[in-house]
Amino acid sequence: MRESAAERHDRLLNLVRRRGTARVSELAGQLGVSSVTVRRDVEALAGRGLLDRVHGSVSWPEGHGLPQQRAGGGLVLGMLAPSATYYFAEVIRGASEAAERDGARIVLRISDYRPAEDRARTEGLLAAGVEGLLIAPGWRSADDPAEHSAWITRLPVPTVLLERRPVPGSALDALDRVSSDHGHGVLLAVRHLMDLGHRTPLLVARADSPTALAVRSGYAEALRVLGLAAPGPVIASVPAEEDPEGFEAAAQAVRAAVAAGTATAALAHNDVDAIQLMQRLGELGVRVPEDLALIAYDDEVAALADTPLTAVAPPKRHVGRHATELLMERLTEQRGEDEPRRHLTLLPRLNVRESCGAAGRR
Incomplete structure (x- = not known):
């Protein structure tokens, strides 16, 4: 090629x-x-x-040959994230706290979910002299890892992937990484709804990020593990402000399933979509939790809904913290080539609130 x-x-x-x-x-x-x-x-x-x-x-530009340091001699780490808000705000906070605790600091660059710009922004971090990198590529589609990842394997400094799971067996799969087990999070949600006596829940989900794709695949696996049949196809979720017609179609599909008696529960990714879906369903005569038990995925703002939403909470801050600790270990202990790489997977938790009619239960 x-x-x-x-x-x-x-x-x-x-x-x-x-x-x-x-x-x-x-x-x-x-x-x-x-x-x-x-x-x-x-x-x-x-x-x-x-x-x-x-x-x-x-x-090489003057002053960029060696890593910038604090007065105390701490390292400077580079971090590439697709966003500094919503989900990744907590990841960044966890990484920053871990770096500060070890006398280091983090230089942050944002790709705004534009994977074609990831490499240039990372080059800027290297030019600034960072000695290690925390990278969460701005992938959005299933094809992005193959199209926008080869350069990551050639980076000249120790690198840890954040919240990304490459294709098994690929070159990128050989890097250190720390990520949430979204499949486990979906299983927690589905099992909770089944334990409450609901039928197999619907999935209302996006398809525009690695987390969204992981939620979709985790749903299929959860149904297989629990021996359940899907109540229907996954309902495609889209941001209401970006695609009002698509959002309305999703809300109408949920309403129709409830009216037909084929659904009494649903899992929605993400929090914002779940809150807006609940609001629209209320306008359509579907009440949460009386007519539909609803669980959100992400748990960023789920607790702030009119009816506080039960939600799956990925361990975002812990992902940032553990990834930074792993990177610092690679940098400070000077481990040899034979030291095995590590894939650390952290489990989400389910925060039970009022939207399933089971507030206070675990």
């Missing part, structure tokens, strides 16, 4: 970072391309502040 310009830029940056300074002709030979191509690449990278050019040579 032909190498892309972005991949070539990545290799060029790594060469210069290791050597400090190099001539364009030398880089052309090591990269296997023409000097004209290298000059063009250097011009583009220098324009972004990632390299310095001096009379036929290129060098």
